[in-house]
Amino acid sequence: MDRLHSMRVFAKVIDEGSFAGAARALDLSPAVVTRLVADLEAHLGARLIHRTTRRLALTDVGETYLERVRQILAEVEEAEALASSLVAEPKGHLRILVPASFAVHQLAKHLPTFRAQYPKVTVDLTAAGPLESADEGYDITILIVGPRPLDGDFVARRLATTDVVACAAPSYLDRHGRPARPEELVHHECLVPNLPSAPRVWRFEQCPGRARSPQAVEIEPRAALTTSHVDTLYAAALAGLGVVGLPSFIVEDALLEHALERILPEWRIMTLTIYAAMPSRKYVPARTRAFMDFLIATFAAEDRDPWLAAAGCETRAVPSEAARSEAAGSGPAALALKEPGT
Numbered sequence: 644m645d646r647l648h649s650m651r652v653f654a655k656v657i658d659e660g661s662f663a664g665a666a667r668a669l670d671l672s673p674a675v676v677t678r679l680v681a682d683l684e685a686h687l688g689a690r691l692i693h694r695t696t697r698r699l700a701l702t703d704v705g706e707t708y709l710e711r712v713r714q715i716l717a718e719v720e721e722a723e724a725l726a727s728s729l730v731a732e733p734k735g736h737l738r739i740l741v742p743a744s745f746a747v748h749q750l751a752k753h754l755p756t757f758r759a760q761y762p763k764v765t766v767d768l769t770a771a772g773p774l775e776s777a778d779e780g781y782d783i784t785i786l787i788v789g790p791r792p793l794d795g796d797f798v799a800r801r802l803a804t805t806d807v808v809a810c811a812a813p814s815y816l817d818r819h820g821r822p823a824r825p826e827e828l829v830h831h832e833c834l835v836p837n838l839p840s841a842p843r844v845w846r847f848e849q850c851p852g853r854a855r856s857p858q859a860v861e862i863e864p865r866a867a868l869t870t871s872h873v874d875t876l877y878a879a880a881l882a883g884l885g886v887v888g889l890p891s892f893i894v895e896d897a898l899l900e901h902a903l904e905r906i907l908p909e910w911r912i913m914t915l916t917i918y919a920a921m922p923s924r925k926y927v928p929a930r931t932r933a934f935m936d937f938l939i940a941t942f943a944a945e946d947r948d949p950w951l952a953a954a955g956c957e958t959r960a961v962p963s964e965a966a967r968s969e970a971a972g973s974g975p976a977a978l979a980l981k982e983p984g985t
Contacts, residue, residue, distance in 0.1 A: 647719065649683040650712045652676055653691065657709060661699065721926050733933040734763035740781040743770035744873045745917070748893045750785070757937050764930045773838065777920035782931045783938075786918040787890070799920040800935065802942040803949055805890045806958055807912040809847075810903040812883040825860040825910055832885030833864035834876045845888060847910040850958040860910075888912045891950035898954035905956045917942070 655665040656676065666673040684691050691705035701709060741750055746768060754766065769781070777784040777797035786799065793799055809828070822828055825847040835843070849858040867885045870876060873893065880887040881902055897903035919938045921931060943949060951957045 646683070646686070647716075649679045649686075650716060652679045653683055654709065654712055654716060656680060656692070656699070657701065731929045732763060733761045733928075733930040735928065735930050736765050736767060737783070737930050737934055738767045738769070738781045739934070740769050740771055740774065740778050740784040742772065742774055742785060742787055744890070744893055745785055745787065746770045747874065748895070753937075753941050756941075757934065760937070761930070761933055764933065777922060779922050782921060782928070783934060784920045786920050787915050788918070789913060789915055793918065793920075796923050797920045798923055799918040800939060802917045802919055802938055803892075803945060804947070805892050805915050805917060806948050806951060807888050807890050807915065808894070808951070808956075808958070809886055809888050809906050809910070809912065810880060810894050810898070811886045811906060812881060812902065813904050815883040815885060816904060816906070818883075821906055823907075825862055825907060828862055828864060828886060831865070832867035834868045834879050834885050834887040835864055835866040836873060836876060837869045837871045838873075845912055847907065847912055849910055850960050890915060891948050891954075892917075895950035895954055898951075898956060905951075905954075908956060909959045911958050914948075 652665060652669065652671075655668055656662055659665045659668055662676050662680070663673050665671075666676045669676070680692065687704075687708070689704045690702050691708060693700040693702060747770075750768075758764075758766075774784060774786050775788055775793075776795045777786070777799070784797075786793070787805075815832075819831055822831065825845070828845070844861050844863050847860045847862070849860075864886075868876065868879055873889070876887050877889060877893055877897075879885070880889075881897060886906065894903055898905060919935055921927065921935065948957060
């Protein structure tokens, strides 16, 4: 007896409410269905179904057994689907939910490479505002979050970290000067996002070197422009309107082309983490798995900020007092180096 086949037939009899209905659904004869259920009962040594001329009813044993049978059949189907997805060529429609700024400045320029690798996968991309949780209606959601840990019923993989940094057009800085400390920004024209997730106060954190604690300075920027549209802030900064604080993945190209200049390189406004998330499902289609792997390979999941590194303006650590003394040729470390020659 094929026990798994008998389990499927037994479950279908209950779903259809009759042996005849199960036979039609499974394209079997009623006699075969009846025999398979009878063989299953004989194997178990217990009656599963009360049979009357009018209806079928599960026995107590049958109710308990059916619950476990459904679990077993579901796990078998998931295992078969997973095995098929691992060997199948990725194809089909992929639905992605992405913050608009990440879609425009990063994801769009990498999609041709993904398309060339997987020509049978089509992409439906929805651009949204800031996202902090995966959406069940999408295969993959890109999340950009601050220090708060992720919370929700989904699986997430970290792609990269991005510093929010202060930038301005060289033309603006030539006119108004280059600030040396965050406090000086109160005298500058600032471009401020009007978003629920963006505080009105800019909190600058100094990147610490060894043996130093991080320092923080809070300022309330003088807003020459406020808007909920991040790319308008970006465009206004490029035009020379003022100083803007934006994630590095947005300003990378402008920094590389010297259309924007990073100011206060030892300070960052905050650090964000970028994740690719998908609903918690045991079965992941081949197309979803392929896109997740592509994102991880593309953005490298480095601990450092890849966009500031590419632009050559990573947040610089402030040297400790000992390091300053060593660099100046004084202090214990410098003296120790000089002793062999004395």
